[in-house]
Amino acid sequence: MQKSPSRLRFRSLRNPEFTKRQKTSSQKRMEPPAFNSQDQIPNIRSRLFIVWGILITAGMGLAINLYQLQIVRGPKLTQQARSQQMVNLRPYTPRRLVVDRINNVLAVDRPVYTLFAHPKLFDKSNQQMAEQLAPLLDKNATELVKTFQSQKSGITLATAVPEAIADRITGLRLNGLELIQKYSRFYPAEDLAADVVGYVNVDRRGQAGVEYSQEKLLERSVQTVRLSRAGNGALMPAHAPDGFLHFDDMQLQLTIDSRLQRAARTALKQQMEKFRAKRGAVIVMDALDGSLLALVSQPTYNPNEYSKSDISLFKNWTVADLYEPGSTFKPVNVAIALENGVIKPDDMFNDSGAIQVANYTIRNAQHNSYGRINIAQILQNSSNIGMVQIIQKLRPSVYYNWLERLGLGQTVDTDLPFEVRGRLKSQEEFIASPIEPATTSFGQGFSLTPLQLVQMHGALANGGKLVTPHVVRGLIDSKGQMHYSPDRPKPRQIFSATTTQKVVEMMETVVTEGTGKVSQIPGYRIAGKTGTAQKASPNGGYIPGARITSFVAILPVESPRYVVFALVDEPKGENAYGSTVAAPIVKSVMETLIPLEQLPPSQPVNQAAK
Template sequence: MILITRSRKNVIFMRKSSTKATKINLIAKTLIEKQRSGLRNIRIFFDSDVPELTANMKTRLFLVWGLLVLSGLGLAVNLYNLQIIRGPELRRKARNQQMVGIRPFIPRRPVLDRNLQIVAVDNPVYAFYVHPKLFTKSKRYIAQCLAPVLNQDARDLERKFLKKRSGILIATNLPEEIAHQVMNLRLNGLDLTKKYARFYPQQDLFAEVVGFVNLDRRGQAGVEYSQEKLLERSSETLRISRKGNGLLMPDHAPQGFLHADSLRLQLTIDSRLQRSARSALTAQVKKFNAKRGAVIVMDAWDGSILAMTSHPTYNPNEYSKADISLFRNWTVADLYEPGSTFKPINVAIALEAGAVQADDILNDSGAIRVGKHTIRNAAHKGYGNINIGEIIKYSSNVGMVKIIQKLDPSNYFAWLERIGFGQKVEIDLPFAVASQLKNKEEFINSPIEPATTSFGQGFSITPLQLVQMHGALANGGKLVIPHVVRGLFDSRGQMHDAPNLPKPRQIFSPVITQKVLEMMETVVTDINGTGKAAKIPRYRIAGKTGTAQKASKSGGYQRNAKVTSFVGIIPVELPRYVVLAIVDEPKGKNAYGGTVAAPIVKLVMEALISLEKIPPSQPVNQEEGKG
């Protein structure tokens, strides 16, 4: 075989096995052809002349092949290590790099009153920052543009712009409409960060019931605190895929992960009645320069609270400016001695226990000696021979002591425990406290304890518990659970969660409660009744006044300090609604339950009659209205 190469020296290889003639002819022919083509200095080699060159080539080929095999083995080993041995670990690391954990913000559920009026809702607000280093206009010009929008002084804004070059906070909770006005200015260097804030459109009207949430969006009082689980929507941290540039991949997001349900927490409170109660209460507190006051309205048939308000109060939209003592709803969290408003409860106990009958006659001389103590009537006079109803009508302390003295002290103590003494009302509002009574041994062995308890002193309960007990007189003897939450409803009105209320306990018979209510009615209807200021023409109202001394922290009672109250039940023929008004430490010589609290109850009941469409108890007198 002849091999011609175009290198610097042209070479011809000839096989040794060829014949001589063949070689000569082939060489001659080849030389002639190559000379014609311009080749010079042609060298001829036979196979035997190049054995060393062929061996080098084989060695090189073997080395290259070996390197390729070793590289392939190395790749295979590395692939096995990555895929099999380290595979789970690397997959986990890759997933962590490709996934991001986010906790989407979901607004807190709104709170509505019984008529679907918004009481609390999450509204979008904006934190407003400025960055003077990015201003393309003068600081003065920008300040003058922002001043009317923010309702701030332009010079004050300009001074703020000089404090630092970036990140100056101008407002923390800018309303959405104001934020849009700022955006429309189209000025560089303005930064608006959207967030949500709890808003209470009724301002202070529902503060005692609803409460407020803090900056961490946690309830601190009212149903915002007690119903946190119902109000806070689920917002668990989610793992979502993202691209190499960090953008989220919505295709890999869980379906509906940003969905906010339409559930709303509905209250039993009626904002219209609440407003009427607030107005009547505030006027009397100011008139008598009182320390504070409260009104509670309850539907005794099911325990729903229709109104619960106190004065003074606070605006939950500006809770940071309020006195922290106002955050506690004192109608459920403070104890007081109810005084004469507790007398009807004691009469019901005595009648139910069979200690007295409704027509029994007792003598009231104006004072009675119990051990070392002398108990007198508030009016410091006696009423002579009076029946049980007159004892309530005249609010006779002496008469009440004589009624309770007919009860065995241990039996009386058992009855007090039965109606809830020593327990707290299981209401759906926070911080409720238990009523307080002397221990059984002290109560039984000390005659003065049952005597003072008979006219509402020597023990303490919350205003709400007194309403609960009077509710038992209004509903035929059942102790219902007061509550302010109606349930969790969707936008179509379908209930998704309802309060799990215990079954009412029967403590009095309907016959006994109706008798007591008729006795309480004379307090309002009789010209000498202490509660005549609560009288409403054509409506039968049962009521009871109370003017109790205030206990002192050091023992005994405070001088010139009292709690005035009035509890009313309407209508007597079909009792349903209980209204309690309390005014703490009213000033003036004519400050009593009948003069301070009874007028409040009258105004509240008039609003209740209108809102609940309560029909008159008696036919309209045709002579009325003439002339």
């Protein structure tokens, strides 16, 4: 009988031999291994030594690194940390104001804004934005739309938006516009005193006028301070030193009077337009101390828009250009001759209309003769012949030394920039050629600046002293208290007071009886001298048909103090002379000067009119 597989399997499981083998195998697996302590001790020690070695090495590494950080690199790391925690800050310091003698503001720093547009952020159409901005920016709306379409962001619409306009733009609450504040130099009087004040460039550096020459006085001295910075980079005001944002209230005050400056400019422009002149200038000086009450040059420029102007206008030509003074130099020559005793006030001379000097024939401007005339009449008629005869009484070497004493061939020590040196022949050439003293006697053959001529006439007005012409009075505070006044050279005595008073009285006859009659003002004694000179050519000789007309006045004669000078370059027309072009300008300026300086009449008006 065949046995079933299940039964066979059951028996095999119950097989005693099989069960015994299975039990023995299980006991072998469950029985723990034997432990030998003597064999394991060296292994534990070696592991400890390894761990200790690692720890000691790590500790030594940390100690070395700590030494490097704290001792070797400590100072440098400390400096780096402080540089991250501290910031050097130089607060913005506006330039000092420039004011005139009556505290009218001529130059001031003001906040302005740069306006940027970001069309991608507009929540209105380009047309709507343009229509709202155009009136404020004084621009065409159509052009603004094209500007908005040029790019999506970062469009500069205006670079100097005034604060008032910026406030109006902000009030529109338009998205996509950005205003960035900055400071800009502003000149409220615009071109009125540009020749004196000058301008500053985009880097806030003076480029002309007192903005350039007085840079140190206009820049406030502010020290750089170190402030702590928080972890997020914000400044910590608690660590700011006391008063680091305090600025002084000093202002640079000038001697210029804006009222007189305006009157002089108006009169000058009228005559220049009438005679179609190339350029002109007016200078008014207080001869007692050399302060300039007015200094006008035309054409000029607007310092608020200097980039639109011709660069040649930035130099004030009354100090930066030379010219031959002509007959306005004759009174100075008379003073030289009187001071040397070679003539007397009542001396007579014969003007035949021409005089021979070496190989040259010298004539009067009108080619006429005046016969027997005294020195006052020589000035009245502007006689070249009479002046040559006066100077011929002086030895050329003596005459030349006097010209040098007056400063010819030198610069005038003034506070206006870019002044040039006058031109005078060398002493050897001057002495060797008789024609040189002769032409110099009536103001030709040498050159000087208009300001230098005014300085010399100032010596006639103040009793014979050469003073320093200047426009800077000093630094004053907001209460008008003077804190700093520039040191100037001491006035040099050139002529005696007796000599200068005689010359001024002779010049008075030019106004009462001679070529300066047009400058008369009822009740006031005025001395003057006209000048109509040929214009020298840069290439030598003279420019055909070109002339420079001028007139200089000193008032009041009984107590001379003020010098008023007008110069017009290349006036057109046959009637263009010092008496017709420049003298009316001087009269107009004096009519403004008299009430401003409260000059009393020299005599009653009724008596003066008789």
